[in-house]
Amino acid sequence: MLAVRLPPDIEARLDALAKATGRSKSHYVREALLEYLDDLEDIYLAEQRWSDIRAGRTRTVPLEEVMHRHGVEG
Template sequence: MLAIRLPDELEKRLDNLAKLTGRTKTFYARQAIERHLDDLEDLYLAEQRLTEICAGRSQPIPLEDVLKRYDLED
């Protein structure tokens, strides 16, 4: 279960969309999350990894090593 607070303007837009289309606000919230969660995960996990590399807590992996490891070399 998830409960979120939205700014008034966003809440009004979502409510209006739901009324005009006969769908629920939950339907549209779920759609938005499903469509953008992959991008958010990629972004925030990459930022976290970069922070760890810059702080010396982790080392980058050269592209050549990744390609070799997964047998993706030309």
């Protein structure tokens, strides 16, 4: 269980959307949070990979090699 206080303008927008679509406000908050968490996790992973590349802990693979491995012609 999580309680979140929203500014009145956001609460009003969320309420209007829920009423217009017949879905709950919780549905939209859950969907927004999941999408945002996906984005944050992607950003974190990309930053970690970039740090590993810069530090020499991992190497990159040229696009041509990836395409060849997977039978894609450029």
